[in-house]
Amino acid sequence: MAQAAGETSEPTAQHRGITPERFAAVHRALLSGLLGNVGFKKEQFEYNGTRGRKFHLFPGSSLFSRKPPWVMSAELTETTKLYARTVARIEPEWIENVGEHLLHKEYSEPYYHRESAHVLASEKVSLFGLVVVPRRRVHYGPIDPKASRDIFIRQGLVEGEYHSEAPWARNNRQLIRDVELAEAKLRRRDLLVDAQSRFAFYDVRVPAGIYNGPLFEKWRQKAEQADRRALFMKREDLIVPGPEAPAELFPERVVVNDSVRITLGYVFDPGNEFDGVTATVPVALLNQLPQEPFDWLVPGHLAEKLTELIRTMPKDVRVQFVPVPDTVKSVLPLIRFGDGSLYEQLAWQLGKFAGKAISPQAFCSDYLPDYLRMNFRIVDEVGKTLAIGRDLETIRRKLRVELKQTFEELPKSQWHRDGITRWDFDDLPEMVEIKRPGMVVRGYPAIVEKDGDKASPGGSVGLRLLDSAELAARANLVGLRRLFLLQLGGDRVKHLQRHLPGIDRMSLQYATLGPSEELKRDLLNLSADRALFGEAQVVIRKREDFVTRAETAWQRLSESSRDICEAVGQSLELYQSLSRRLGQPVPPLLATNTNDIREHLKALLPRGFVASTPWPWLKHFPRYLKALDLRLTKLLNAGANRDTQAMSQVRPLWKKYVDRAELHEFQGVSDPNLSQYRWLLEELRVSLFAQELKTAFPVSVKRLEQLFAEVK
Structure with a gap:
């Protein structure tokens, strides 16, 4: 046998007739008598042997240069070192097969394995102190049935790692979810019984020897033949006596x-x-x-x-x-x-x-x-x-694009049209309901302005469903005005723009703010709004109402534009006069006050002020500008004391407005209370700086503070 085996790791030409299978069989046979002389390479030259020994391969060995991971030797000779002589390569599995009766096995870290539904553990195998298998996963059930059963119940059944769609499992999971939901509603963690109590429920029902999923299923099917609800928990098995979470107090x-x-x-x-x-x-x-x-x-x-x-x-x-x-x-x-x-x-x-x-x-x-x-x-x-x-x-602002896209993707209906130049559609309902999977969406029909529609050179309007009543109301005002002007016809509209009272002079005065075409457009739009909707901004939803109001609006349009042009003309005249006065040098002691007047003038008449100011307030602009002019006169004649006192009352209120207006613009919020506050501030300025002009409404610092408290 020694001659057949030789000192090699594989059969070579000198071992003619020895196949790899016979070679392995011969070495396994030799191994049965040489188990004490096996070793595992720990470092480059040194091997760990049994009983704590360490040895090296003899330099003359044919395996010395190869140094296989596992070897056995015919003898161990100690000279300057402990050397293994007559060495052969082996596989660690051979040690387990040949020396099973001599192996020592240790188990650690048993756990429930969800995929296999078995309890597994780590196994370590050693021979006379030499570790043959450092760590491998094995079924732990047959090794320690009692411990495995406890783990299967605790981790598999109690903790829910064992997956089953059987009625008992669905019932118990739902009961646990119900109790956990009650805990979430009541914001406490002491309603669900502890894991040991749930373990006890299964412990008295699951017999000994049931330590994995297949065994459990086999037992369960037999047990349920006698009692179909053998494993069904009841609410009292899971909940600690205490307060409940009634549905009326915690709705779903x-x-x-x-x-x-x-x-x-x-x-x-x-x-x-x-x-x-x-x-x-x-x-x-x-x-x-x-x-x-x-x-x-x-x-x-x-x-x-x-x-x-x-x-x-x-x-x-x-x-x-x-x-x-x-x-x-x-x-x-x-x-x-x-x-x-x-x-x-x-x-x-x-x-x-x-x-x-x-x-x-x-x-x-x-x-x-x-x-x-x-x-x-x-x-x-x-x-x-x-x-x-x-x-x-904040969420609405963040999802503004998604909101718009969602409504645009709704199924097209009668409320999705373009290229409209006359009211040839049904009356506008305030709201329509659109059925979508699992919900009903409310849409708000609106007439929307469609500039530059190729089908209609003079512009057109369209129909759309918007996602809020507020957006629809604002869109309708603009859309209805455009529809009214389309009804008049392009030639009439151009004639109106060219013959607005005082338009040539106003265009020159407006030049420092913006182009004349912008002013003409804004004046015409405001005139049309006032003629069509009146002071109260009447809501128009019926074709019949629109036709009636459009007919009377045409008759009122000249009067409306005359009133508006008169107010705007006076305002621009005063604006130019004030701008010239503010451009003159002033004493340094009055610089702060004159700068405040300059900022006020800029805020009162920005570019586009005709379009951005509601007519009920725009008509008061001449008085507001006269108050500014009077304030400047008093400042130059009487000094800064009284003006500074009044300014100290107004500036904090104005800053509150500016800050809140910026926030509302960022958030996309529209609040009529803030608009009311802003224009009542102008009345307060009149009462403080030019009392002789009188105010249009009762106003005071206290009233404004109370109004601001109602602002969003």
């Missing part, structure tokens, strides 16, 4: 606009972006959602939200409601959940409680914990998340 959906159903989800995970209550909103509905219903959150959190809202009030107001929890107990029964504005109701009830008026603006929802503010998840038609946040306006 909210209805807005009478018919739109928005799904609500609950998460209790502070720091998570979904912590609290999340409303899932299809993007097509985003612009149609009012903020007020969501300010209420859900009834189950109302008491806590009221408490935290009161704590956000200014200290001098808040002290009237200490202790806050007692105040909330008193006012909570008086609050009608979901009825109008939460902030207005709370302010009203607190005002009655304190005996003095409380402004809804006294509350600062930005200071509330996130879970007390509704979270919004905006999704497309396939459920993909487009945006997440707790501020609807």
Whole structure:
């Protein structure tokens, strides 16, 4: 055998007649008597042997230069080192096959393996202290049935790693989800029984020896023949006795606009972006959602939200409601959940409680914990998340392009037309409903201006469905005016523009602000608006109403343009005069005041002021400019003292307007209260700087501050 084996790792020419299979068989036979002389190469020259020995291959060995990973030797000879002589290459598997009775096996890290539904562990195999297999995965069930059963129950059944769609599994998973949902709604973590209690449920039912999925299924099928609900948990098996989360306090959906159903989800995970209550909103509905219903959150959190809202009030107001929890107990029964504005109701009830008026603006929802503010998840038609946040306006601004695209992709209908030059379509409903998969979308028909339509050289209008009533209302005013002018015809319109009263002089005076064509267009548009809609901006939705108003508007158009041109002409005349006066040198002590007048003039008459100013305020411009002129005269004659005092009252109010107007423009918000505030500021300037001209409305700093408190 030694002659047949030789000292080599593979059969060569000198071993004629020895096939690789016979070569391996011979070496396995030799190995059975040489198990104590095996070794594994640890370093470049050294091998680890059994019983802690370390040896080197004898330099004269044919394997010395090859140094295979595993070897056996006929003898170990110790000279200057311990050398292995008569060496052959072996495979570690041979050691396991030949010396199985001598092997030592250790197991560690048993765990449940989801894919195979078995309990696995890491196995380490050694021979006389020499590690043959450092680590491999093996089925642990037959090795330790009891421990494997415990792991299978704990990780597979209790923790849900064992996947089954059998009725018992679906029932138990749903019960656990229900309890976890109740925990999320109540924001607590002590309703679901602990893992040990759930382990005990299965432990008394699953017999010994069931330690993997196949064995469990085989047993379950037999057990369910006797009791179909043998593994069905009940709610009392999973929930710790305590408070419940009634559906009326924690609804799973909210209805807005009478018919739109928005799904609500609950998460209790502070720091998570979904912590609290999340409303899932299809993007097509985003612009149609009012903020007020969501300010209420859900009834189950109302008491806590009221408490935290009161704590956000200014200290001098808040002290009237200490202790806050007692105040909330008193006012909570008086609050009608979901009825109008939460902030207005709370302010009203607190005002009655304190005996003095409380402004809804006294509350600062930005200071509330996130879970007390509704979270919004905006999704497309396939459920993909487009945006997440707790501020609807910010989300709308972020998704402005997606919102427009969503409505443009709606199925084309009678409300999608171009190239219209006369009212040849049906009356405009205020709103239409469009059925989409799983929801009903509200669209708001509007007549929209379509400049440069090739089918109509003079321009045209179109029909579109817009995604909000506010957008539709603004578009209709412009679209109806254009339709009215189209009805007049291009020649008439050009004639009107050429013969606007005083247009030549006004064009020269407007030259420092913009081109004359812009002024003519703006004057004509404003004249048409006033003639067609009147002072009250009448809403026109019926063809019959439009025809009637268009006929009378044509008759009023000359009068309307005359009034407007008179006001604008006087304003431009005063503007030019003031500009010349402000261009003259002034004493340094008056520089701050004259700069303020200059800035005021620039803000009052910017480029396009005719188009940007509502007629009810534009008609007062001559008086506002006379007040500015009078202010400058008083400043130059009487000095800066009184002017500076008045200026100190106006400038903070003006800054508040500018800041809020910039914010509204950025957010795409339109608030009539802010517009009212801006023009009443002009009346305040008249009352402070030119009292003799008198104001058109009662005005004071206090009134303006109260009005600003109502601004969005």
